[in-house]
Amino acid sequence: MPELPRRRATVRDIAAATGLSIATVSRALNNHAHVAPHTRELVRQAIDRHGTSGSTTIYLRCPYQLTDYFGLIVSAVAETVKRHGHQVLLDAGEAGQAEPVLPRLPGRPGVDGAILILPPEQGEDLEALRDSGFPFVVIDPRTPMPRDIPAVSAAHFAGARSVSEHLVGLGHRRIGVLAGPHNWLAGRARLAGHTSALADVGVLPDPALVRSAEPTVEFGHRAAAELLGLPDPPTALVGFNDKAAVGALAAAAERGLRVPADLSVTGFDDIDLAQATSPRLTTVRQPLLEMGRMAVGLLVRLLEKHELDALHVELATELVVRDSTGPVTT
Missing domain, CATH: 3.40.50.2300 (Response regulator)
Incomplete structure (x- = not known):
């Protein structure tokens, strides 16, 4: 009988196997500076034992109705994630605006990274998620982002x-x-x-x-x-x-x-x-579609442990002159 493929090890699996906290495992997996070498090695050995087969799952949060503006961005993210061979876990709808989602992300089983569209949370909540070592990218941030939180927006x-x-x-x-x-x-x-x-x-x-x-x-x-x-x-x-x-x-x-x-x-x-x-x-x-594609590209590079030279990306806009403007009447 052929050997069945092993289930992808989650952060929770590795934490249970090593006795480390989920936050510590996340920081080790994402090359956080404040992780001791022996801790990194412990996490690496646990990953080797548990296996890492399976596709990457990206959590996509858009706590708004998926019409017009948001629908275009979500579609672009989902299509681009699929092209990279990964899968999307979509969380959409205005009811989710009040849910404390971010603190639970680092330990969420099977979730490897996240894309957050116009997150309603305060800046300190995003900073706490960053400090956990969990990889994520913000599209169209509501508030100014710290230098080391990747973000994509229009100019x-x-x-x-x-x-x-x-x-x-x-x-x-x-x-x-x-x-x-x-x-x-x-x-x-x-x-x-x-x-x-x-x-x-x-x-x-x-x-x-x-x-x-x-x-x-x-x-x-x-x-x-x-x-x-x-x-x-x-x-x-x-x-x-x-x-x-x-x-x-x-x-x-x-x-x-x-x-x-x-x-x-x-x-x-x-x-x-x-x-x-x-x-x-x-x-x-x-450039709504490009905003979605760019965010996926940044997140994939984070997941692959690449350095990001540009963390805050502003994409150019274009003036489209139609029929609703004309010279001022005197």
Whole structure:
């Protein structure tokens, strides 16, 4: 009878076999600096005894609905993981936002590494996971990442600057901003990019023209209605994303404003929705698929014990000019 293939040894298996803690085994497996040589050797011998056959399993966490933005990233990650000969364990859905997932990852049976999409946890929770030696990569971090936590994102500042430069070039100076939450890394970077474009033409940012909240269609509609109701309303609206911009289009239509003749509106992301509106949205294209592929590449290199020269990767965005922007009316 042919010999059956051995089950892949997990971190928990190695910890049980050596009497070491799961965190210590994780640090040894990932070449953490603070592991004694005899401990590394103990772990290596246990791995040799237990065997290491089987494919790598990557835990993919996306605690949001898999529509548009998040769905594209998840699809890219899953497809790329499969091309590398590994498998994905997907954990998705908003219900998971409150679950204490990260502390349990280092000891989770059969899980070798993780990709975390816009993790809602605090920075210290991610730092604790890093200190455990468990390999992971963050896509689109919500807060600034420490230097030694690998992260992939779009160039938020440059993308926002490009779309505001476009509006400034059309003569707009009074521009309303439908911003994301101020405590989001992307929200701060995009607002800074917008401010930079205005500064180039000598315009100071006006806090009265900024509204901030979770960037949904409902928020875009509500915030745009407030801004358009000002005594001196903006001539253009910059949406944090395409959904907020769609809400702004609805608010403009309710006031009888023509886009772009009376009001210019822009988005960010370039999801399918941006081409389904009337008029079609001018927006900033994020490389969502490439973000997913890049994150898998970084994680695979970590799992293979390679050194990473670039831990924080920002991928270039692209301004896509369509029908929702035009010259300011005088």
